[in-house]
Amino acid sequence: MTAPEPGVRPLVIELVGPAGAGKSTLARQLGNRLGAPGAPLGLWGLPLPRLAAHAARLLPTFWGFVRDGQQPLWAEQTQLVRLETLSELVDRRRAAGRSVVLDEGPVFALSWMEVFYPRREGPRRAAWRRGVLSRWARLLDLIVLVDAPDPVLTYRLRTRTKAHPLKHSPDAVIHAFTARFRTAFNHVGAELRAASGPRLVTLYTGDEPSGRTTERLVAAVERSIDVE
DSSP, X not given: OOSOOTTSOOOEEEEEOOTXXXXXXXXXXXXXXXXXXSSOBOSSSOXXXXXXXXXHHTHHHHHHHHHTTOOOOHHHHHHXXXXXXXXXXXXXXXXXXXXXXXXXXXXXXXXXXXHHOTTOOOHHHHHHHHHHHHHHHHHOSEEEEEEOOHHHHHHHHHHSSSOOTTTTSOHHHHHHHHHHHXXXXXXXXHHHHHTTOOEEEEEEOOXXXXXXXXXXXXXXXXXXXXXX
């Protein structure tokens, strides 16, 4: 698998998964294979001018949520702004013939909302979600859920240097939190598929060398894209 030839449609692939699954490392390595080197795109570190522009554009949407009877909280608003900004950047890169690997993109954002704001409902919010699903169903070519057994994830979460709010929590708390995200990832993936969007495939990681895991990821991507 290499960068797309001129005239060949570039790929947009999102890697999602619970904390400790190893998706960030795999996303970088997959990006190198696809001719998209450097840090993968995601919800974090987006350009401030574009974030500000999308925040202004979303004000009527936020007001619609209020009219539904549910004031969107600040964390929820910022996640919506990031998601809208990310779709613009992905659209631009794909239009320029560049493949994109996403580390925590739309599937993560919508899953995050399901996990932390599960009872946020209303006709305007539902209409917004349908629009987001439709747009990303068009942009995404594949979703890869990177996962590992709960004991492995818990060990990695506790021993890595990267901070996490549950790093020192009991095993049962971490496992329950991970299970909620797994359920949300699969639900959002099914919604995108129902909107004529991409497949979701699962890649399990373990103790093998990272290069071997990357080869399995590339093979899974090639099989899935060929099926489509």
